[in-house]
Amino acid sequence: MSAIAIADGVFREKPEPTLIGGRHRESGRIVFPCPEGKALWEAVDLPRQGTLWSWTVQRFRPKSPPYAGPEDFEPFAIGYVELPGAIIVEARLANVAFDALTIGMPMQLAVVPFSIDANGNEVRIYAFAPAGGE
Amino acid sequence: MQGVYIIGIGIHPFGRTDGLSGLQQGAYAARQALADAGLEWADMQFGFGGSDSAGNADTIVNELGLTGLPFINVKNGCATGGSALIGSWQAIASGQHDVGIAIGFDKHPRGAFNAMPAEYNLPDWYGEAGFMVTTQFFAMKLQRYMALHGISPASLGRVAEKAFRNAVHADHAWRRSPTDMDTIMNSQMVSDPLTKYMFCSPAEGGVALILASAKKARELGRDQVRIKAAVIRTRPPGSFEVFAPSMDIERGGAPTLLASSAAFEMAGIGPEDIDVAQLQDTESGAEIMHMAENGFCRDGEQEEWLANGWTNIDGKLPVNTDGGCLACGEPIGASGLRQVYENAVQLRGLGGGRQVRGTVRTAYSHVYGAPGISGVTILER
Numbered sequence: 001m002s003a004i005a006i007a008d009g010v011f012r013e014k015p016e017p018t019l020i021g022g023r024h025r026e027s028g029r030i031v032f033p034c035p036e037g038k039a040l041w042e043a044v045d046l047p048r049q050g051t052l053w054s055w056t057v058q059r060f061r062p063k064s065p066p067y068a069g070p071e072d073f074e075p076f077a078i079g080y081v082e083l084p085g086a087i088i089v090e091a092r093l094a095n096v097a098f099d100a101l102t103i104g105m106p107m108q109l110a111v112v113p114f115s116i117d118a119n120g121n122e123v124r125i126y127a128f129a130p131a132g133g134e
Numbered sequence: 135m136q137g138v139y140i141i142g143i144g145i146h147p148f149g150r151t152d153g154l155s156g157l158q159q160g161a162y163a164a165r166q167a168l169a170d171a172g173l174e175w176a177d178m179q180f181g182f183g184g185s186d187s188a189g190n191a192d193t194i195v196n197e198l199g200l201t202g203l204p205f206i207n208v209k210n211g212c213a214t215g216g217s218a219l220i221g222s223w224q225a226i227a228s229g230q231h232d233v234g235i236a237i238g239f240d241k242h243p244r245g246a247f248n249a250m251p252a253e254y255n256l257p258d259w260y261g262e263a264g265f266m267v268t269t270q271f272f273a274m275k276l277q278r279y280m281a282l283h284g285i286s287p288a289s290l291g292r293v294a295e296k297a298f299r300n301a302v303h304a305d306h307a308w309r310r311s312p313t314d315m316d317t318i319m320n321s322q323m324v325s326d327p328l329t330k331y332m333f334c335s336p337a338e339g340g341v342a343l344i345l346a347s348a349k350k351a352r353e354l355g356r357d358q359v360r361i362k363a364a365v366i367r368t369r370p371p372g373s374f375e376v377f378a379p380s381m382d383i384e385r386g387g388a389p390t391l392l393a394s395s396a397a398f399e400m401a402g403i404g405p406e407d408i409d410v411a412q413l414q415d416t417e418s419g420a421e422i423m424h425m426a427e428n429g430f431c432r433d434g435e436q437e438e439w440l441a442n443g444w445t446n447i448d449g450k451l452p453v454n455t456d457g458g459c460l461a462c463g464e465p466i467g468a469s470g471l472r473q474v475y476e477n478a479v480q481l482r483g484l485g486g487g488r489q490v491r492g493t494v495r496t497a498y499s500h501v502y503g504a505p506g507i508s509g510v511t512i513l514e515r
Contacts, residue, residue: 007259032380056273057326058264063248066261078270082383089380090265103281125263
């Protein structure tokens with residue numbers, strides 16, 4: 001069994017967790033993820049730290065398809081994190097109690113387990129966790 | 135441009151109707167609207183109609199009669215009904231026709247809408263990861279709004295409580311049992327801060343409206359309800375919308391702001407002149423945010439409005455007098471026309487137990503939906 005990313009070109013885990021955005025070559029506008037196969041966008045590393053812009057908790061299992069998470073569902077937090085000078089990105093929120101989530105709290109990018117695929121690989125996904133904590 | 139009137143209204147009850155297709159529910163509404171107007175299907179000079187997931191509206195001629203009329207299918211998400219109304223309104227305002235019909239209907243499977251990433255130009259992993267869930271967007275827009283503007287969870291409960299209280303008196307509503315604050319606040323949390331009773335559900339239903347020119351309406355003695363404005367708008371830069379993996383730090387406006395101001399300008403009146411309003415309430419917080427986006431109060435003032443019951447039937451601006459989407463459910467293609475139906479009922483004074491007190495002269499309706507579209511109509515008696 002090995003660890004694989006939920007998709008290629010979206011984030012890197014090493015040497016440090018990093019989200020890969022896209023920068024428009026003319027306007028400089030940044031988006032995430034980087035649009036594929038479009039010459040006008042160049043891949044750019046996004047800041048690794050930011051602040052929580054909003055959040056909620058997904059309390060029921062999303063419909064499959066498209067959801068590909070574990071059948072045995074556990075509620076998970078998601079949110080938008082503002083990365084200063086760049087963009088606001090949507091992400092899972094990890095390593096934090098639901099009742100500790102507060103808009104404005106400092107967050108840091110992490111890569112965490114998402115599911116086990118049909119071949120026994122651990123699928124990993126980007127997430128934000130409280131900055132400074134474990 | 136000649137004046138346009140709503141001279142007949144019909145509705146098939148919202149909710150679940152096993153054994154009737156969405157189209158058949160639309161036909162039911164059309165027959166009721168024709169009877170209300172005192173007209174026959176053969177009198178219709180044109181039709182506009184649509185559904186989101188219940189098929190093409192023009193096949194309704196199989197149900198109602200092969201009269202050869204021109205019938206335009208509309209498919210415009212949550213603004214499908216509103217768009218059918220605009221098309222009908224323009225067909226008459228332009229002087230091309232004297233009388234026609236706008237129809238909206240739908241029938242959705244149970245449970246949350248399940249959208250697929252490709253339909254929204256998003257990569258597959260976005261859906262696999264669990265982000266293709268509309269309730270997340272509504273919850274996160276609301277969560278930030280509550281933090282910025284001091285809206286309490288109790289206000290969310292009050293909106294839902296009002297919806298179910300009003301729906302008791304609406305024959306066409308789905309959930310017609312009064313539900314108290316404790317039940318609403320303590321029901322299952324769906325997507326924080328919203329509980330089960332604070333969300334509307336996908337549903338079924340049909341609505342039809344017969345529109346006519348001023349001359350035709352007077353001939354028929356049905357010149358009570360006039361359309362003063364009907365507009366739809368798409369999103370401006372920087373609006374926060376469903377299914378957004380990222381967004382710009384610089385935030386912008388919202389489609390509702392555009393639609394609302396355009397409608398008020400067209401009608402030549404302002405929010406203070408409105409007597410009753412039907413506002414998109416996909417969830418409790420949406421009604422609260424839309425009170426401000428449509429200009430009826432400033433951000434944060436909703437807390438005081440709801441604590442004082444100002445949006446109740448006997449309040450200074452009754453909102454969602456038939457229980458809105460929370461109590462009627464949301465058949466996408468019919469929802470916007472339900473609001474206009476309810477406003478016509480209120481303007482005619484036929485609301486019974488849910489009738490707004492005093493004279494109702496102006497009525498406002500507002501829809502909002504993915505991927506950032508809003509429709510507003512203003513009716514006047």
